[in-house]
Amino acid sequence: MASLRGQLTLRGCVIGLVGCIVITASSVYTALKLGALPWPIVFAAIISLFFLRALGSRSLNEANVTHTIMSSGAMVxxxxxxxxxxxxxxxxxxEISIPEILVVTxxxxxxxxxxxGLLRRYFIEEARLEFPMGIAAAETLKAGSAGGKVGKKLFGTMGLAGLYTALKNFVPGIPAIFLGNVSIPGVAFGIYNSPMMLAVGFLVxxxxxxxxxxxxxxxxxxxxxxxxAAxxxxxEAAGGIVSSLGMGLMMGCGFTVILKNILPAGVRALRRTLAERRGNAAGADVGAAGAAGAAASNAVALEGEEPLVGQGASRCDGAGASAGSIVGACGGAAIHGGAAPTAAASAPRGVAGLAALLVATAALALCLALGVHPLVSVxxxxxxxxxxxxSAQSVGQTGIDPMEIFGLIVLLLVAAFSATAQAALFLIAAFVAVACGLAGDVMNDFKAGHVLGTSSAAQMTGxxxxxxxxxFVAVAVVVLLLGAYGPDVFGVGKEFVAAQASVVATMVSGVPSVEAFAIGIAAGMALQWAGLPAMMIGLGVYLPFYMSFTAFLGAMAKATFDAVQKRRQAGLSSDQRAQRQADAQETGLVVASGVLGGESIVGVILATLAVFAA
Incomplete structure (x- = not known):
């Protein structure tokens, strides 16, 4: 394992924590405002590299750990x-207090x-899943050159987006939705006056x-x-059908990810584990025989002949195995290092003890915060x-983390087999969603670390x-927004659309159209099984049209940007073209991220001012 020295540093922690506060606060606002949350990993990687280089550091591993700290609060x-x-x-x-939300989080x-921590070795080293965002972060750190131009682009666009957001709120006459006066019964037509929504379309x-x-x-x-019309x-009935269909499509996608990707991988992992155990048991017998044979051959070996000890060592793959299992699997190959297994085994026991303590703490937190039966918490x-x-499997294979779907699945199971109050069900869903969201982010970071050779211990600590x-930041911002605007501004068609939370609320209170919901689940499963983006289709069905249309315009801006860059690169050599493409991609990412960050940060500031004004 790589050393923590030079990777987890004080300056990296300071930079990472400042960025973590900003990104976490803006992520809460973005998720509630737009019903979507782009991965901040690549953005955090660029910013980490920029600030560390400004302080004289050229270490990619330090930048990787710093960006791990910086992005870790976003999925929470x-x-x-x-x-x-x-x-x-x-x-x-x-019925839900601030301490309850904090304890559950x-x-x-x-x-x-x-x-x-338990899954890292399997998903990263053995299954070798793609984790596309982790790869993107690693490649960004390897190829990026974060100089003064990057800082100017980032902070310039953040400032402009933030200024425009402030003007929207303080200058009368600026509409929230352009073309909102176009009347189409049942359709919220228009262009959302939100640079952030355009940036989301550009980034996605x-x-x-x-x-x-x-x-x-x-x-x-x-x-x-x-x-x-037909x-x-x-x-009114069509509105219920549309919302139910959209929810069904998103849930069907989540179910298919489980059935198609996660369960088969779990079965394969179980079979591999059982096979390894059988091999280890056989290896122990072979190891004993090998030791005896080694002693005999050492006694009678002729000059120039080697004893047959440890010939399986070159074939033994240590990935995912403890020191003890390596000894067994290699049939006595580790006899010459007999003291090593004992020393190596002590660390896993300590880690296991810490893991058990954290699990027990999580279960106790659920009991205290929710007031539910201990068996429900377990x-x-x-x-x-x-x-x-x-979640780790889904992110590794698709880059998508349907954390709220996983929370909803557990919520429904608990509701089906216990008399848990509605407020507690939402806290349970939050508990699961936070764990799953964090898992997706951590595994992406581990993938980047695996590519760059970063210490996994340094990354986990960060x-x-x-x-x-x-x-703490996420809970503070959520409570801040509630205090500033009240509970009535949350929901589809309102100030904070909170699409995923609306799905959870609908499932708790009752689905408007059970038939459309069932059709949506079936269609979502079929589309996802066929390799089509059912989650994105379901999001389009569920969200107000003006939001989807604005994201579409952002994607068209991305397509236009790419086309212009392609024409400019015509006639260049392959090396020049590759460099120009990398520069253009970095520019687009930084500018779009700056727009997204600028509006969301100013949105949080405005909410803070509203609380103090009240």
Whole structure:
């Protein structure tokens, strides 16, 4: 393992924590405002490299650990934003206290860290899943040159976006939605006056946003306008059908990820583990025989002949095996280092003890915060282990972390087999979503670390620091927004759309159209199984049309930007073209991230001012 020295540093922690506070706060706002949360990993990698180089550091591993700290709070924020506001939509704001939210968040973080620590070796070193965002972060750190131009682009666009956001709020006459006066029954038509939404479309990419927009067109102009005009249903009924269908599509996608990707991988892992145990048992017998044979051959060996000890060593793959299993599997190959297994075995016991303590703490936190039966807490913790593995598998193969779907699955199971109060169900969903969201971020970071040779211990330590700080920041911002605007601004078609939390609220309170929901689940499973982006289609069906249309315009801006860059690069050599492409991609990423960050940060500042004004 690489040393922590020079990787987990004081300056890196300071830079990472400042960035963590900013990114976590903006992530809460973004998730609630737009119903989506882009991965901040590559953005954090660029910023970490920029500031460390400004301080004279050229270490990619230090930058990698710094960006791990910086991005660790974002998915914690997503886990909260995608679940807790659903309780406010049902009028349960007074039944969930700030300490309860904080305890559940910290419990989810603790369990998420334990699970990813246990899963890292399998998913990163053995299964070798892609984890595309982790690879992107590693390649960004390797190829990026974060100089003064990067800082000017980033902070310049952040400043402009923040200034525009402030003007929207303080200058009368600036509409929230352009073309909002176009009247189409049942369709919230227009262009969202939000640079952040354009940036999301730019960052997500043309293909995914096209699927998103296709879902929006089908729902609004197919079901809503077409179905109503044909006399199949009323506008009000069409609204229930559309929302139920969108929820079903997103849940169907989550189920398919489990059935297609996660469960088969789990079965393969179980078979491999059983095979390894059988091999280890056989290896122990061979090892004993090998030791005896070694002694005999050493006694009679002729000059120039070598004893037959440890010939299997070159074939023994140590990945995922403890020192003791290596000895058994290699049939006595480690006899010459007999003291090493004992020393190596002590560290895993200490780590296991810490992991057990964190798991027990998480279960106790659930009991105290939710007031539920201890068996329910134990069941939730056990199910969270399963869903965290599902999350890691999903992120590794698709780059998507449907954390709220996993939280919803556990919520529904608990509701089906216990008399748990509605408010406690939302806290359970938040607990699971935080753990799963953090797992996706951690595994991406581990993938980047594996590529760069970063110490996993340094990354895990940094992740824990950032996640704990991010927990306090995320809870503070969620509570701040609630205090500033009240519970009535959360929900589809309102100031904070909170689409995922709305799905959770709907599942707790009742689905408007069970038939459309069932069709959506079936269609989502079929589309995802066929390799089509069911989650994005479902998001388009569910969200208001003006949001999807604005994201579509952002994706078109990305397509135009790429086309212009391609024309400019015509006639260049392959090396020059590759460098120009990398520079253009970095510019687009930094500018779009700056726009997203600028509006979201100013949005949080405005919410803070509103609280003090009240």
């Amino acid at each position: 924020a997503g886990g909260l934003a995608f679940t807790i506001p659903g309780a406010w939509m049902l009028g349960l704001a007074d 910290l419990g989810g973080v603790a369990l998420g860290l334990v699970c990813t 990419g043309t293909g995914a946003v096209m699927a998103w927009f296709a879902g929006a067109v089908f729902a609004n102009f197919g079901i809503m306008v077409g179905g109503t 006399g199949l249903w009323t506008t 069941a939730v913790v056990a199910l969270t282990f399963v869903t965290t593995a599902m 992740q824990a620091i950032g996640a704990v700080v991010g927990s």
